[in-house]
Amino acid sequence: MPWAARFAASLALVSLVELLLAEVLPVAGRTVDLFVLLVVLSSLAGNSLQGVTGGLATGLVQDTLSASPFGLHGLACCVVGYGVARLSQRVDTSQRMVAGLLVAVGTLVHQAIVLGLLTALEVGEVSGGAVPLRVVATTAVGVPGLWLFNRARAWVDERRTLKEGRARPR
Amino acid sequence: MSERRVAILFAVAVTLLLASLTAQSPERAGDVALWVEAPAKGLVAAAGDVANRMREGWRTRARLERENEALRGRLRELETAHAAALGAELEVDLLSAPLGYARPRDVELLLADVVYVDYHSWRRSAILRLPHGNAGAEWARRPVTTVDGLLGRVVAAGGDYARVLLVTDRDSSVGAMIERTRRQGIVRGTEEAGVLSLAYVPVQVDVRPGDRVVTAGIDGVFPRGIPVGTVISVESSGDQFHEIKVAPRVDLGSLSHAFVWRRDPVPEAVMDGADAVGR
Numbered sequence: 001m002p003w004a005a006r007f008a009a010s011l012a013l014v015s016l017v018e019l020l021l022a023e024v025l026p027v028a029g030r031t032v033d034l035f036v037l038l039v040v041l042s043s044l045a046g047n048s049l050q051g052v053t054g055g056l057a058t059g060l061v062q063d064t065l066s067a068s069p070f071g072l073h074g075l076a077c078c079v080v081g082y083g084v085a086r087l088s089q090r091v092d093t094s095q096r097m098v099a100g101l102l103v104a105v106g107t108l109v110h111q112a113i114v115l116g117l118l119t120a121l122e123v124g125e126v127s128g129g130a131v132p133l134r135v136v137a138t139t140a141v142g143v144p145g146l147w148l149f150n151r152a153r154a155w156v157d158e159r160r161t162l163k164e165g166r167a168r169p170r
Numbered sequence: 171m172s173e174r175r176v177a178i179l180f181a182v183a184v185t186l187l188l189a190s191l192t193a194q195s196p197e198r199a200g201d202v203a204l205w206v207e208a209p210a211k212g213l214v215a216a217a218g219d220v221a222n223r224m225r226e227g228w229r230t231r232a233r234l235e236r237e238n239e240a241l242r243g244r245l246r247e248l249e250t251a252h253a254a255a256l257g258a259e260l261e262v263d264l265l266s267a268p269l270g271y272a273r274p275r276d277v278e279l280l281l282a283d284v285v286y287v288d289y290h291s292w293r294r295s296a297i298l299r300l301p302h303g304n305a306g307a308e309w310a311r312r313p314v315t316t317v318d319g320l321l322g323r324v325v326a327a328g329g330d331y332a333r334v335l336l337v338t339d340r341d342s343s344v345g346a347m348i349e350r351t352r353r354q355g356i357v358r359g360t361e362e363a364g365v366l367s368l369a370y371v372p373v374q375v376d377v378r379p380g381d382r383v384v385t386a387g388i389d390g391v392f393p394r395g396i397p398v399g400t401v402i403s404v405e406s407s408g409d410q411f412h413e414i415k416v417a418p419r420v421d422l423g424s425l426s427h428a429f430v431w432r433r434d435p436v437p438e439a440v441m442d443g444a445d446a447v448g449r
Contacts, residue, residue: 048176056183069194075187082180121191 007042007054014038015061031137035062039077040106041149043084044093055081076113080106103142107135278432289422290363294339298332298428311391313431319397319419320385321428338366338418345389346398349382351375357398357416366399368414373406383416390436
């Protein structure tokens with residue numbers, strides 16, 4: 001499956017989970033930002049172009065689902081996606097500590113951009129008190145999520161290798 | 171896609187999103203635009219300053235190079251003239267030895283402070299303070315100059331002081347000549363404080379504004395070749411002599427020091443005798 005299709009599927013899944021969380025457990029929906037998580041994780045595994053496009057698409061979907069001004073999360077996620085993709089080319093992302101740090105920094109930057117733009121444009125409610133909690137919660141969810149993501153990717157790669165081995169003519 | 175293109179794509183996306191956001195908040199759009207524009211304008215202004223400084227530096231350098239080249243040329247000319255003068259001096263020495271001609275001995279100059287100057291009133295004069303022990307009646311009629319040219323002559327001395335009759339005084343007369351043509355005349359002071367007249371130059375003589383006037387060494391007081399001034403106007407009103415106005419070389423408004431020449435003038439008795447012979 002090409003990267004765009006996989007990313008679109010992941011985005012759809014994250015959107016669904018966010019919508020469900022907003023209905024079932026609103027506090028969790030407001031605390032953990034799964035969209036940022038998706039942007040960071042996809043940027044860690046991809047290149048700069050995938051970071052920019054993935055971040056932009058994710059942010060615009062988030063803008064569509066939320067009541068924020070259109071483009072607010074698009075801009076923030078685009079910056080985070082591009083930044084994390086460029087950073088991941090310079091650091092060893094296989095280390096759990098580094099990956100966790102990137103998730104935390106990405107979430108923090110995202111929140112800072114959103115709050116800064118809201119303040120500058122005066123187009124929405126500004127509440128900076130929840131930012132540390134969001135950063136910690138998103139990072140706490142992101143690190144195991146990254147581990148699961150890596151495991152799932154390894155499993156898919158293993159399955160693909162096995163499948164190709166069986167299909168090879170003897 | 172190369173990293174540069176991705177960066178451009180990223181910048182375009184961010185710009186478009188910012189534009190979209192500002193469009194949703196028109197009242198703050200100006201501020202946001204200012205945030206974006208101000209650093210860009212600052213960068214442009216800084217680049218302009220750098221470019222201006224570089225251009226100015228280049229112009230200054232070009233001007234200095236031209237000046238330097240001109241000065242080098244002038245130096246070469248002067249060196250050539252100096253070498254020619256040294257050669258002429260040597261030649262004069264060689265030729266004068268068999269004739270028994272003795273060149274005037276070198277002149278000593280005595281530096282004096284100018285303590286009083288009056289160059290506007292009826293009697294235009296200055297008072298010099300001479301180094302202690304140098305003043306005396308024997309200083310009368312000694313030439314006085316500055317670094318620029320002729321100032322006048324000593325008319326009285328007493329104590330450590332000497333009174334100088336300025337070249338611009340109406341009673342002052344100096345034997346002078348036009349340097350370019352060597353034609354001689356008499357320089358006198360005029361009614362105007364800063365103007366001299368050069369008299370007794372026939373109308374047939376070529377005189378032009380800008381000609382340098384120097385002492386002619388024919389008056390028994392001033393040695394030859396001291397700069398007196400520059401011709402500023404020449405009029406020929408039908409008489410047999412030009413009416414020549416000369417601007418003095420020395421700026422009387424900025425006097426501070428002067429040189430008194432130790433050279434002995436021709437004794438007055440001899441001058442009187444010459445007058446008697448002339449009669």
